[in-house]
Amino acid sequence: SRIANVADFAFQNCFSLSEICLQAVKTFGKRSFEQCGLVKICNEKCASLPNDVFHFCRQLQSLDFQLLKDLNFQTVKHCCGLWHLRMPSLKSLKEQRDYVDNLRVSDDSSQTLKSSFRVAEFQTRQYKIQKRQNLNFQNFAVENSVLYCKTLPKIAFQHLKGVVLAQSTCIPENAFA
Structure with a gap:
């Protein structure tokens, strides 16, 4: 243009x-x-x-x-x-x-x-993920986080460790691949 x-x-x-x-x-x-x-x-x-x-x-x-x-x-x-x-x-x-x-x-x-995205909190509705360790959420370094998500891609939680997932009613296939 x-x-x-x-x-x-x-x-x-x-x-x-x-x-x-x-x-x-x-x-x-x-x-x-x-x-x-x-x-x-x-x-x-x-x-x-x-x-x-x-x-x-x-x-x-x-x-x-x-x-x-x-x-x-x-x-x-x-x-x-x-x-x-x-x-x-x-x-x-x-x-x-x-x-x-x-x-x-x-x-x-x-x-x-990877170093810039220091996310304190994300929120949507149906998912609740609480930090237990230092977590990588795709390319994010997630710190002190509570995540609330309504929809997620299939590999949303790839390589995550120490994750507690609650209130999850529609986790996609291979979410934890």
Whole structure:
């Protein structure tokens, strides 16, 4: 795209927006994707995001930002469907105590994520996982955590040790592979 800036509330309430590739955008407006539906966003130029750009994007599926340096948890707060983050330049995450639902980092993300993602708490609804040891949740280093999840991918708990799982009614196949 030739768009350089996305205005405030630009795609607000675009429930059916499925994929948008904004390669030249350097700035995103506040709440520019507020309450969007299934969204995949690719961007090569943006270095920072407003804290509320994806406000209540409950089915946000993918973020691919090549130059993003840091990420505030307020940016993806309440994004229940976010499964894929690819941010090779990501150096830090802010506001780490905020809640992000069902968040998973892709295998091709920057190695810095493994040390940057210090998650105090995640919450959704039906799962409760309590820490007994230092746990790795996919690429996350989970500390002092209580996790509440409504849905989980098949390999969500791969390589976990010392996990207590309670209130689990729909654990996926091979969850503990």
